[in-house]
Amino acid sequence: MVVALGVVTVVSAAIMLGLGELTIRSIHLLRDGIPFFESVDGGRIGPISLDQELGWKATEHYQETLVERTNAGRPYSVRRSQKQYGFRQFGDLDSKKIRLLVIGDSFTHATAVSDDLTYHALLAQLLDVEVFAYGAGGYGTLQELMILDRYIDIIRPDVILWQYCANDFINNDNELERLSLVNNNGWVRPYLQKGQVQLLSPKESSLQVREWINRRSRFLYFIVSRIDRLRAVRTRDTVEVAIESEGMRHPGFLRAVGVTDELMGRVRKKVGNRSIMAFNCVRAEPYDQAFRDISARHGIAYWDDVASVVLEAHHRGEDVYAADGGHWNERGHQLAAEAIASHFRAEMRTGTRP
Template sequence: MNSTSENNKKRKSIFTSKITLIIEGLITAIIISEIFLRIIGFSNPLFYEYDELLGWKLRPNASGWFQKEGGAYIEINSQGLRDREHNFKKPDTVLRIAVLGDSYAEAMTLPVEETFWSITEKKLNEIKPYNNKTVEVINFGVGGYGTDQEFLQLKRDVWNYSPDIIILTFFAGNDIRNNCRELDLSTGKPYFTLENNALILDTNFNKRSEIKKFISNMGKYPQRLFSQYSRLYQLYKLYKDYKHNMEISQQVSGDTIAGQEIGIGDAVYSKPTDPKWEKAWAITETLIVKMSEEIKAKNAYFIVLPATTSIQVHPDTNIRNQYIKKMNIKNLAYPEDRIKILGDTFGFKVIPLIKNFQVYAEQNKKYLHGYENLKLGFGHWNREGHSLAAEIIVNYILTNYKNIK
């Protein structure tokens, strides 16, 4: 009996020792991996978190390097904006401009001081067009947002800052698709539908049981700590993002030519014939008109800024013409022209960019989109694109909004 008991104790001791060694080995491996990832400069912080109304939002006080395209050290303020801190209460000596948009406005590819909204603020304050008033530009841009989320963001968040001018950065390359459930690839966001020309909000994405909401909220703060400080967790998130992007790219048509990029639908460059795209345009235009009506009711000014796609302003006219021929269209300005007509019809301003961008790109033989660490001529505005956009915005505001008091 004693021999059997002793053998059992030995087995348990050996088993415990093995488990302890495995745990110690795992902890050591994690520590070494964390140190190694820091030594090589790896960083991929989680900048977003769940939002019950909008689907996601920027995570307050998040910070870290963004290096997927371009590169900048990103700091999100305490209100969840990719901007410096701003008080809700607007001083009498300040004229405020709120910028709404997706990743074009969020602009994580560049340092803040090189973004179009920051340059716009700086240039206007150098010129001082509003007597003793200082211009303050507040950036509400969030990557991946559609016009639907921006409309909801306007109603819930933007008015807290009492802006005088609202600029909607509208990117036809994916905003139209993002506004239509049948075309969009995301299931984690709100959508609007049109019923008798009325917008009906659908927030089924956030229908979770109370217990799931409780568990989610309990896990929010540990996740923030992991995402901010654990390089291994950041590496895991990078892998998940890469896998998700690969899945999306496989769903998008592979029939590409020079100058065309994945994620930008061909359908945006011509009048839609597909009922889904007709619906997407109808929802998008209704959202913009409703946004315009609300802004007018608040005695503020509304400007739509149609951001360019890379092919629209490619410096090589041969590549643009090749794409135009392939699409059997007259030019690449259909989405911008359609928004301009909408603005003329419903009384809001639209700042056209395509022509000025094309002239600049051709004359200077410069790409206004893309970065060397990804691909020049593709993707978001680069430093020169942001600078040119700011110059056009400033000139437009000085010409059309001299009498704001």
């Protein structure tokens, strides 16, 4: 009887998993154009694809039209696409205009905003420059540096705009990311440890199990990623709370600042004497001060008020955030672009160079 019950349980679970996998793959086929039998291993997960060196990357030649909602609940239509190499904006390589290379994480990936309304698309209009913009959700500084290394000789930019985010420090340190409930997507990524690049899992659970799920089952990936989001609701249990309380006294944060500083030093070395300008997508300490110090050490013009402009508009009652309450919607991107453009013009007028 016990054996029979066990068999029924296993068969039922297998049927449920099979139906779940069938449903998710059908959605991906109809919505995203991802072939039904395409393996996640080396394949696509919507706007993201797995990558053996980067961990993951923005999917090349991807497009989607959908309806998003602002944080206030207002629906709006989004047409988003990713061009060659996964860039959201890939300008004209033959253009005589100033070439601006923008690199960042999910704020630059900007999946909740149409192509022509992202902050970097608006910068192309406001500044009359040729923009090349690459972002991928969840990226840390090392992954962004690797993107720079891959494409700088193709694009040959005149100026680099670097989008920082407070969670860079978490994503740059494996130990901190393991302790985070809000900045941990469960994917293996490269970390700089003792000067060497290592691919590591940010999860305490078995690497083999998590990696099998991430690469083999779209349905189980959907389930575990939703579990991660539910756990993130318990934000008082996450390492960011301790960091924001202790600041530079937090040993893990201090270590992550050192790694981030080394990585931005490598960015400076890679680009030589070209101008690097940077901003933080959120306003929070001790992260802002750490970015100020890092930028100053490496001759990077740092603008700490871009996120403040969006936040102040929110406090005035403007609807500036996407449905998740953290990323910018179209209005937020417009405000950010205007603030960045103002700083950019000032930097170019003074002719500031490192």
